[in-house]
Amino acid sequence: GDSVTQMEGPVTLSEEAFLTINCTYTATGYPSLFWYVQYPGEGLQLLLKATKADDKGSNKGFEATYRKETTSFHLEKGSVQVSDSAVYFCALSDMEYGNKLVFGAGTILRVKS
């Protein structure tokens, strides 16, 4: 079945450091790919998405490119802030799987000032 694997955390960075959180997937069809973020005490929020190969999703300085050849959707940000501290979830949605969201385990990001 479909699955998502993302790097284990926690990831601890200093402010203004470069961030990469790796995400790879397996899917039977042609999924859409998502990054969700969960700030402390809040629900998951959609951060960005990409619906087809080579699409780049971007939001709030975060970017991720849908790479079909490597089945990856790595999240990047050039300069993190303390306010980016949160849990980040990679997910896919596959029509072959009824468009249900399949999540990775989540990666905790801690940014120190």
Next chain:
Amino acid sequence: GAVVSQHPSRVICKSGTSVKIECRSLDFQATTMFWYRQFPKKSLMLMATSNEGSKATYEQGVEKDKFLINHASLTLSTLTVTSAHPEDSSFYICSARRRTNTEAFFGQGTRLTVV
């Protein structure tokens, strides 16, 4: 974005008792709600999908008699964990969407501890 509220955020209950978790869409009507469960360091696992006014569809391996889901209105779905045991301790999250192929919005989750 739309707001989904989940209540309670934390609950501790004794083994053998039942616990109800509510999921409300505050500013939109949700035709579909989803319930997820997350074990420590594991993925969010979809437990069931509920459509307003009809029976929930459970994922393989999820006991429907243990995890009762009701979606009685377009703004409320409930998950009742019946005869809870310590192995039911987990983080439960709901999400809601207006209609098929639209964005789903998530509640803040409920941490259930069964002692």
